[in-house]
Amino acid sequence: MQAEATYLKLSQQILEQYADLPLQRPLPSEHELGALFGVNRQTIRAALEELERRWLIRRVKGSGTFRTRRYEYRIGPDIAPSFTATVRASGGDPRTENAKPVTRPANASEREILGLPANAQVTVLERVRFIDGAAVSTATSVLPSARVPRLAAVIAPDDSLDAVLRRHYGYTPVRQWSQSRLASPPAQIAEVLRLRGRPPQILLRGLVSCSETGQKLEYVESFLRPDVFDVVTEVGKW
Amino acid sequence: MQAEATYLKLSQQILEQYADLPLQRPLPSEHELGALFGVNRQTIRAALEELERRWLIRRVKGSGTFRTRRYEYRIGPDIAPSFTATVRASGGDPRTENAKPVTRPANASEREILGLPANAQVTVLERVRFIDGAAVSTATSVLPSARVPRLAAVIAPDDSLDAVLRRHYGYTPVRQWSQSRLASPPAQIAEVLRLRGRPPQILLRGLVSCSETGQKLEYVESFLRPDVFDVVTEVGKW
DNA sequence: CAGTGGTCTAGACCACGCG
DNA sequence: GCGTGGTCTAGACCACTGG
Structure with a gap:
């Protein structure tokens, strides 16, 4: 030995x-x-x-x-994670930056997930989250354009998407399902997160629907830096 | 640049x-x-x-x-993961090795999780899982000794704990909750898994109870090598 | 025993951040 | 501009695996 x-x-x-x-x-x-x-x-x-x-x-x-310090981030059936609240509670300074939303035809997998017809359009919103000035996660939200008309004109670079859905469109968004795994991010996302190479990150996928009508509102894919977030995913009855 | x-x-x-x-x-x-x-x-x-x-x-x-190749390992409300079946289905050769169970007094956190009185005993079973001869995960199960009398005499080094609970003790074990996160393993576990240093691994925690009576049967902590397992944890309605 | 990856040294140049 | 960490070279010895 x-x-x-x-x-x-x-x-x-x-x-x-x-x-x-x-x-x-x-x-x-x-x-x-x-x-x-x-x-x-x-x-x-x-x-x-x-x-x-x-x-x-x-x-x-x-x-x-x-x-370093890591932020515990719990995901469970009855837990709606709020990035801003979690970070503030731990004394960090959170910030979110929205890119300008882009509207384009939905691809097959997006139509499948969101339950959309063949020629549907989707509006895609890219976001980057920062803590104390450092990029710590990205999120890509895909929404049926018909349900969020003129989103690009409505959302500001520092708005919360959840808040816009509630206040401007009058929805009550709820998380229908979430999924977490580890995956190597695309090169572009690795660059945004300022990683060296493409080390695996925590990949969160989720579907948000409208509480009252059950309409599917948003499919989101998010990469989180594991050195920043201690993501705990909980399954079952608690 | x-x-x-x-x-x-x-x-x-x-x-x-x-x-x-x-x-x-x-x-x-x-x-x-x-x-x-x-x-x-x-x-x-x-x-x-x-x-x-x-x-x-x-x-x-x-x-x-x-x-390398990774084995997809799904964990969700309605999914009971079976290591052996998953690996076999993908053409790998799985093997499990049980250490000899040890009986000792329960500590505070174990009593809390398993709902045991102050002076209860627990039986602890350490397991190592191999694929094609390489150690890929460890599991530590803590069971109330009163519910599994003489476990050490009953379980063989290559038995499945689930099977022993069913066949010998007549229980119908069901997973009550599971939790996944990333954590640096203790040095001893890092050694068993033949890691260099103590790189973070996937830590699975779970509670197994008896289907009929609801009695808590087993608390398990398991470290899985992320280079071997693509663990997908699913939350919500599917 | 030969060949593999693991560790360690000495030195060099560079891009980046901050003052 | 200076000090930081990031990259790269040249060379060495070692422990482990396999035939």
Whole structure:
């Protein structure tokens, strides 16, 4: 049996040594840590990579290495997750940015999911969510255009889609089903989330319908950074 | 804006080049790939690490680098996941290994979850699951000892716990609730799963009760390797 | 025993962020 | 402009797997 590698022992030491560092304060630089522990910088990097894999630190080129915190995000039959409320409650500064909605013909899978006829149009809304200025999740909502006429003219870049559905269109949106899994994001989304490469992210899919009529209102696909969100998906009776 | 790094371009090239390689055949060695693409071995390693992060390849010391396949594993209100059936259906060779059950006093959290009185005993069963000889998941089941007397004498190393509960004890076990999230496993479990370091795994928690009486039978915590299982957790009406 | 991937060193250049 | 982390090279030794 082989002894534990240097970089794994170092990762444990670094973890303990800087456990109480404020979240805004950087750890010593990789060069400094190398000197401190008497090892090559690449060995320090291997140790930090282990901690980064475990979502305990985050490294930012040009700025430094920082401790992280994850936001618990529960998804269950009776839980309607609110991004803004969750983050605010934990002392973070959340922000949502809507792109301009685009209207186009629905493809086969969208028609299937939303129960639309062959020539239906859908309106697609891309959103990016930020915490303290960093992009942490994307969401793509697909809505039947007939149910949200002139959405592009109605929604502002920082509006909540849920609020617009309620106030402007008079719907009562409820989550009909949700699904979570891990998946490698498309390159474009990886770029928005400022990932290196395309590491797997948490993929949430869901269908929102109207409480009164049962009409299908919105199909949403969302990628969440697992280093930021501790997503807990709950099934069954609680 | 900076051009894409060499190792990321290489990872894409390698992916395309060896997309059709049989699962049992290794890719060329890191040294060979370095020579083929005219880059240093560490650059090849960075490319392979990217593919490993995305669970597209798996590297085995002493043997080589192989393409991987993931098993879809659905968890939902009406779905009782069966490891053995799922894997067999996909052409894999599943095996389960039970450790010897241990009986000890229940701790506070176990009493809370299982609804047990202060001085109750629990019987704890550790299991490891293998596919084609590789450890892919662990499970720890905690059962009220009073409901499964002499479990240690009854269960064989390769028995299914579900089957023993049905046949020997006459229960009809049903899943009452399940929960999935990502978590760094304890060092001991990381070792069993042969992970390097302690990268986050899929943590499944669940409660099994008796269909007729509603008695709580089993609390289970399970770690699944995300490179092996594509766990899909479904919530809501389908 | 030969070949594999895992670890570690020494050094270099670069893009990025912040002041 | 300076210090940060990101990338890349060259070379070395090791533990593990398989025949």
